[in-house]
Amino acid sequence: MEKLIVKLDFEDFPEEYTSRGANRSPPIRVEGLIPEIKSLAIMVMACPEEGASRVAWVVWNLPAVPQIPEGFPLGGEVESPLHAVQGENDFGTVGYRGPGPEAGKPEAYLFRVYALEREVEIEAGSTWDEMIMAIRGAIKQVGETIAFAED
Numbered sequence: 001m002e003k004l005i006v007k008l009d010f011e012d013f014p015e016e017y018t019s020r021g022a023n024r025s026p027p028i029r030v031e032g033l034i035p036e037i038k039s040l041a042i043m044v045m046a047c048p049e050e051g052a053s054r055v056a057w058v059v060w061n062l063p064a065v066p067q068i069p070e071g072f073p074l075g076g077e078v079e080s081p082l083h084a085v086q087g088e089n090d091f092g093t094v095g096y097r098g099p100g101p102e103a104g105k106p107e108a109y110l111f112r113v114y115a116l117e118r119e120v121e122i123e124a125g126s127t128w129d130e131m132i133m134a135i136r137g138a139i140k141q142v143g144e145t146i147a148f149a150e151d
Contacts (some may be wrong), residue, residue, distance in 0.1 A: 004143025076124025099149030
């Protein structure tokens, strides 16, 4: 399996991409997509220094593009800034939830991008587990990166 290169424009979260700021999903660059890719899926995991990791964003049926723009609104099926379907995160909302660590308790956010040979056929608002089950057998490439948030 050929690896994807996933990049953010930062290593430490700017405030606008945190839950204390504008809570905007950040732009994500994807390099090395192979020609047969039909869609992308993204899973973002909040990983505190202590305690359990939580899903912060799950989105699928993104077009196979090298730049995922910032600013996806909350909601199941969205048309802007790109067409996509979003699932429920572990914070109880459908869409992106940026970091909001407690003082002195930094969080790492893992951004994993799956490049798929087809679109995903599950309903908006589905969970991360349901998305992972739905993409089995369709994954052609995977890549990830990490960013950090600290208050």
